[in-house]
Amino acid sequence: MGTVIDERALDVLFRQARTHNGWDGEPVGEDLLRAVWDLAKMGPTSANCSPARIVFVISPEAKRKLKPCLIEGNIDKTMAAPATAIIGHDLAFHDRLPELFPHTDARSWFVGKQALIETTAFRNGTLQGAYFILAARAMGLDCGPMSGFDNAKVDEAFFAGTAIQSNFLCNVGYGDPDKLHPRSPRLSFDEACKVV
């Protein structure tokens, strides 16, 4: 029987954690973002392909670049957040496989196979985005993940000249509990799962 983490950790990661819309004003330092990445990077990806690439938008200039990419309902909370993580994935991820998965020629599985590259980058970059959210919570941060933005505009503003594409955004900081929406319901095991 393996190790089960304690109730408090389950609350922080899953049960009490909420998607935040307001922030208490405390900044988020780069050291903390590095600590979050050092946890998130350990999560599993297919052939250890690790396609996620993250840009942390913190400076006023970078916020000005991000603002016109957002849908209206996401502007105020994002401009007020201490940091916004742009979770992207690198469509050239397979060029790192000789280092990341050194015991076989995994790069050759992908070269020239654009559909496989895109699906693999999206799936595994998204897994890493979820690891990032839970790692941030584990380090005491609150998250506000969002899909409400123009991916092409973000790619032009932040990833021009690279093979990186944006996936989703995640505000990070210390949330203001007064600005939470009521918790929405979830699907039960019997609605979403089946044992066969």
Next chain:
Amino acid sequence: MGTVIDERALDVLFRQARTHNGWDGEPVGEDLLRAVWDLAKMGPTSANCSPARIVFVISPEAKRKLKPCLIEGNIDKTMAAPATAIIGHDLAFHDRLPELFPHTDARSWFVGKQALIETTAFRNGTLQGAYFILAARAMGLDCGPMSGFDNAKVDEAFFAGTAIQSNFLCNVGYGDPDKLHPRSPRLSFDEACKVV
């Protein structure tokens, strides 16, 4: 400053956790799978859309159906696993939005927009797959996630007549540490992240 979970939980979830290839023979009961889901379901999805659907393959008949869908390198470890989760997503997820996101007509954002439906289901179902992996680890289980299988064959065998598509597989059980491969390297913060 928020709550930071303890070092032991960080080890169990991220730092010491490994992708397992062998299993110690102890079964995984349905009660435990329900407890894992009850954590994983709490993770955030876009508009609470919750598209993930999971089939847990446990019985000998279900394993026989799964076997011909796997690439050769994944057959033995999967047939030996106490349970294999087929993580899928429902392309009709938006039909549940009136319950899951009741304060606006979110269903209408998706009806007839097949590309948006597919991207949203894949992204959010994958996030939920990652929450599942970390929730399973939190409950003391070990995981062996895999993309090495034929998605179309799994869909035909397990999701025929539904709008559910398979995403990835995840063996769950109690891992045999003697069958672990050496840990592969990860990209550092400076290789994968940037602060702007």
